[in-house]
Amino acid sequence: MVTRRTFVKGGACALVALGSAPRFLLRAAAAAEGQRKVLVAIFQRGAVDGLSMVAPYGDRSYATGRPGIAIQAPRRGESERSVDLDGFFALHPALAPLMPLWENRSLAVVHACGSPDTTRSHFDAQDYMETGTPGVKSTPDGWLARAVKALPARGSAFRAVALGPSLPRCLRGEIGAVAMQNVADFDVRPGPNAAARQGFESMYEQGVRDLLYGTGRETFEAVKLLKSAGVARIAPQNGAEYPNGRLGQSLRQIAQLIRGDVGVEVAFADVGGWDTHVGQGNEKGQLANRLTDLGAAIAAFSRDLGDRMADVVVLTMSEFGRTVAENGNRGTDHGHATAMLVLGGNVHGGKVYGRWPGLAREQLFEGRDVAVTTDFRALFGEVASRHLGVASAASLFPGWRGPQAPLGLFA
Amino acid sequence: MRRFALVVGLIAVAVGAGRMARPDLVGAEVAAPAPATTEETRKILHLLSRATYGPRPGDVARVQAIGVRAWLEQQLDPRRLDDPVVAKEVATLTSLTLPIDAMLKEYPRPARDVREKVASGQMTRQQAMEAYPPQKRPYRIVAELQAAKAVRAVSSERQLEEVMVDFWFNHFNVNAPKGVVKWYLTAYERDAIRPHALGRFRDLVRATSRHPAMLFYLDNYLSVRPDFTMPFGPQRGKKMGLNENYARELMELHTLGVDGGYTQQDVTEVARAFTGWGIERPQADGRFVFRGQVHDRGEKLVLGQRIPAGGGQDDGERVMDILVRHPSTARFVAAKLVRRFVADDAPASLVDRVATTYLRTDGDVKAMLRTILTAEEFYANAAYRAKIKRPFEFVVSAVRALDGTVDARGGVALARAAGAIGEKLYECEPPTGYPDRAEAWVNPGALLARMNFGLALASRRLDGVRVDVGALVPPGDREQPAMVMDRLLARVLPGEPAAATRQVLLAQLDDPQIVRKTPDDRGPADTDVATLLALVIGSPDFQRR
Numbered sequence A: 001m002v003t004r005r006t007f008v009k010g011g012a013c014a015l016v017a018l019g020s021a022p023r024f025l026l027r028a029a030a031a032a033e034g035q036r037k038v039l040v041a042i043f044q045r046g047a048v049d050g051l052s053m054v055a056p057y058g059d060r061s062y063a064t065g066r067p068g069i070a071i072q073a074p075r076r077g078e079s080e081r082s083v084d085l086d087g088f089f090a091l092h093p094a095l096a097p098l099m100p101l102w103e104n105r106s107l108a109v110v111h112a113c114g115s116p117d118t119t120r121s122h123f124d125a126q127d128y129m130e131t132g133t134p135g136v137k138s139t140p141d142g143w144l145a146r147a148v149k150a151l152p153a154r155g156s157a158f159r160a161v162a163l164g165p166s167l168p169r170c171l172r173g174e175i176g177a178v179a180m181q182n183v184a185d186f187d188v189r190p191g192p193n194a195a196a197r198q199g200f201e202s203m204y205e206q207g208v209r210d211l212l213y214g215t216g217r218e219t220f221e222a223v224k225l226l227k228s229a230g231v232a233r234i235a236p237q238n239g240a241e242y243p244n245g246r247l248g249q250s251l252r253q254i255a256q257l258i259r260g261d262v263g264v265e266v267a268f269a270d271v272g273g274w275d276t277h278v279g280q281g282n283e284k285g286q287l288a289n290r291l292t293d294l295g296a297a298i299a300a301f302s303r304d305l306g307d308r309m310a311d312v313v314v315l316t317m318s319e320f321g322r323t324v325a326e327n328g329n330r331g332t333d334h335g336h337a338t339a340m341l342v343l344g345g346n347v348h349g350g351k352v353y354g355r356w357p358g359l360a361r362e363q364l365f366e367g368r369d370v371a372v373t374t375d376f377r378a379l380f381g382e383v384a385s386r387h388l389g390v391a392s393a394a395s396l397f398p399g400w401r402g403p404q405a406p407l408g409l410f411a
Numbered sequence B: 001m002r003r004f005a006l007v008v009g010l011i012a013v014a015v016g017a018g019r020m021a022r023p024d025l026v027g028a029e030v031a032a033p034a035p036a037t038t039e040e041t042r043k044i045l046h047l048l049s050r051a052t053y054g055p056r057p058g059d060v061a062r063v064q065a066i067g068v069r070a071w072l073e074q075q076l077d078p079r080r081l082d083d084p085v086v087a088k089e090v091a092t093l094t095s096l097t098l099p100i101d102a103m104l105k106e107y108p109r110p111a112r113d114v115r116e117k118v119a120s121g122q123m124t125r126q127q128a129m130e131a132y133p134p135q136k137r138p139y140r141i142v143a144e145l146q147a148a149k150a151v152r153a154v155s156s157e158r159q160l161e162e163v164m165v166d167f168w169f170n171h172f173n174v175n176a177p178k179g180v181v182k183w184y185l186t187a188y189e190r191d192a193i194r195p196h197a198l199g200r201f202r203d204l205v206r207a208t209s210r211h212p213a214m215l216f217y218l219d220n221y222l223s224v225r226p227d228f229t230m231p232f233g234p235q236r237g238k239k240m241g242l243n244e245n246y247a248r249e250l251m252e253l254h255t256l257g258v259d260g261g262y263t264q265q266d267v268t269e270v271a272r273a274f275t276g277w278g279i280e281r282p283q284a285d286g287r288f289v290f291r292g293q294v295h296d297r298g299e300k301l302v303l304g305q306r307i308p309a310g311g312g313q314d315d316g317e318r319v320m321d322i323l324v325r326h327p328s329t330a331r332f333v334a335a336k337l338v339r340r341f342v343a344d345d346a347p348a349s350l351v352d353r354v355a356t357t358y359l360r361t362d363g364d365v366k367a368m369l370r371t372i373l374t375a376e377e378f379y380a381n382a383a384y385r386a387k388i389k390r391p392f393e394f395v396v397s398a399v400r401a402l403d404g405t406v407d408a409r410g411g412v413a414l415a416r417a418a419g420a421i422g423e424k425l426y427e428c429e430p431p432t433g434y435p436d437r438a439e440a441w442v443n444p445g446a447l448l449a450r451m452n453f454g455l456a457l458a459s460r461r462l463d464g465v466r467v468d469v470g471a472l473v474p475p476g477d478r479e480q481p482a483m484v485m486d487r488l489l490a491r492v493l494p495g496e497p498a499a500a501t502r503q504v505l506l507a508q509l510d511d512p513q514i515v516r517k518t519p520d521d522r523g524p525a526d527t528d529v530a531t532l533l534a535l536v537i538g539s540p541d542f543q544r545r
Helices: A004-018 A023-033 A060-064 A093-103 A122-131 A143-150 A195-205 A211-228 A246-259 A286-311 A376-388 B002-020 B023-031 B039-051 B059-066 B068-076 B084-090 B100-106 B112-119 B125-130 B139-155 B159-171 B181-196 B201-209 B212-217 B245-254 B264-273 B314-324 B327-341 B348-361 B365-373 B391-401 B408-421 B444-458 B475-479 B481-492 B499-508 B529-537
Strands: A038-044 A107-114 A160-163 A178-180 A266-271 A312-317 A338-344 A351-353 B277-280 B287-290 B300-302 B305-307 B515-517 B524-527
Touching: A038 A122, A038 A143, A038 A246, A038 A286, A038 A376, A093 A107, A093 A286, A093 A338, A107 A376, A122 A143, A143 A160, A143 A266, A143 A376, A160 A246, A178 A211, A178 B444, A195 A211, A195 B444, A195 B499, A195 B529, A211 B444, A246 A266, A246 A286, A266 A286, A286 A312, A286 A338, A312 A376, A338 A376, B039 B059, B039 B068, B039 B159, B039 B365, B059 B068, B068 B159, B068 B365, B084 B139, B100 B181, B112 B125, B139 B159, B139 B181, B139 B391, B139 B408, B159 B181, B159 B327, B159 B365, B181 B201, B181 B212, B201 B245, B201 B314, B212 B277, B212 B287, B245 B264, B245 B314, B264 B300, B264 B314, B300 B314, B305 B314, B327 B348, B327 B365, B348 B365, B391 B408, B391 B444, B391 B481, B408 B444, B444 B529, B475 B481, B475 B524, B481 B499, B481 B524, B481 B529, B499 B529
Parallel strands: A038 A266, A038 A312, A107 A351, A160 A178, A160 A266
Antiparallel strands: A107 A338, A312 A338, B277 B287, B300 B305, B515 B524
16 A cells, blocks of 8 residues: 555655646545644743633622723623623633634633743743643753654654744654745745755755754655645635734645645644733733734634634643733733633533632732643643544653543543 | 965965966865865864854965964954944944934834824735835834844954854844834944943943833833822823833843742842833933832842842842842853853853853953853864854855855845844844754754755845855866866865765766756866855755854
């Protein structure tokens, strides 16, 4: 039997040379192996204020600490205030485009989620979340790379891909992930002399297996695969319109890669602008603008992929949350727990998961922040095992024994 | 031995002189099997690859002529080095000398209604920009800074100073796109970073702490005592308070390091000490101001040291004194410098010695650099070609290797190329600055962008970047492809290109697209020098320094 690996390694190059687009063959190969599941991770760098993204308006202490920036409790017919989820939590009005996904039960929220480590440093907290080892800095690889490695080997250069100028920590490891800024530019542009591509490829095929050579080899494998699948020509479907910001464009291209059947299992995109120390705003303003972008991008992605979303889960994450009380500049400082969104696949949505710790002063972490009641590893692990099919989720997070009880996110 | 070194030096000079030398003679010398690099040449190449933006042809001989130690001392005392090329080119960039208030007038911000329309999506950024005459558009501020940075990196005689300006800018990073930072940026680099790049660490901390660019970027200009209420104006009665952003990053990123031994309580205390450090009319003057009425006058306790009540503006200075003298700061700064100059995994023995130098000399940057650049660990085999060039280092080193120059347009072209590889100059969003580790820069997209830069440079597709590819190989020599290739390798990769790379390149010479044959197919007629050159620039070996 021609496996995907041998096909890609052997046959695809010849087909590229002939200029044909063997997408139907790739798809057939994928089907023969069983449809692969895809996890799309979105990192909100800078620590998103979970209390604005998914506002706990039912908590009596919520509005009192935030006279200038609390999101108003929902009121029927006044969607500019907020959108009710379950009588206690409401979605920020800027995220209204996600409501159809809540209503059809594909979108879930995990609130008061975060790290057991107490650092308020963005950079340490991001590292901990990406390596999956809170408090341990020496972990060499990322949890998403370990997740891919734990799955049955498949011969694609695109098993793990990040949209952006560098490979995020969560994808560094032994699996050889691809980072790219732009699908359309992902090639050698040799000008008049096409020999250059072959020259570069030969150079990077030689030499010892180190970071540079290893990456070089993967690069050319990925270039060929991308071309053979005609990924750059795949247009958004179902009338999906992506916003122009970086996240929207990243998700648009991730959808192209998924539709192109190039073998993506984990995709990663990040988006900054969440570090709202000053002038955070409430239903409108700085944070609302960022959330508008987030909501529109995810809604477009889900629409674009349509039925294919049955195989795709989107997971948002952020290194920590923000202070319960607003600071002197109508902003918020670095806090602890935040909210994360999960949608697609078999997610049992339409529900806010996690125990709510409460916002009364004595309930706060260190007297100022939302306490963490769901370890982020419990969430990530459940997604990895129940969606991607990683056999032992706890083994993805060295030094962790696993959650006391699963969240029960998946139907 | 010494005599051999001299010969190698002469060859390097001859190659550097290019057109002046008799091509046949030079060709014969270089095309001979690559001469074994002497230990001394290797050392000098290593030093040049770390203390400069990469060797230019002839640089090895120049260092040899005065001696390594004397060359290093020259570089550590840049005011005594004439820099006519840079002076002339940079003089065309008129924004570089403007004070902040003039900058705000010269390049006015879009009017409020325009900004609001952009924010709400009624107008695109492009449309907003086109409402202003090109020479007054704010983006020009960053473009001129990028141009100046690239011109200096390519052509300045004061290479180590340029390397250190880049290093400290990243250490004390600010991000152009945030709010009004763009208008302060030129002054920030010029007045807060550059004068102290080879000076004292304390002065860098002081100059950045009070600079409007930092005060704005890390929000300290808004931080006021916790019990302060606005007494008048449209915000009357509004309660304000502490903003911890600068206080935290001052300790985490500028001085102690994240494991330097401070607590959340220390962050709050430091934030209190810096209350009142603000900006006078940020959109019009943009000057530092201390506002006593919003300063927290109470006592502070920072890392166990008491700062008595009533200290006023001096509180912040006291905090910086405590932080700068702390052994954690010595180690943190030492480790970063060693990582930049020696290896991603900084040798602990050298970090210890540099930290000792820091404490002994009160944070003298020159003294620390001397410790590093003369260390055994610096010249160890493990450090040789061990660093991956950052994108800007890579593009500049390619132009330098080809003895090229750039004008302002070329500088912007190089900045854009570095951006495509992942390093957008002056636009690093997080306060960490750009990382100095290979993993951050080696990935498939970035490698392709590096290869594409090689192709664009070698085929001279970059406006304003002048490299004389023709002079590298006189037309007659193109009939001897192996010689062409060795000439290019000697020029771009002096020292020791990996045998594997040379082997692969040799094999490319069989490709009829690279070496065209004579009509009777009996011999080579012409070599595509530009494509070969692009391959060398995009080769794995040239990504290292």
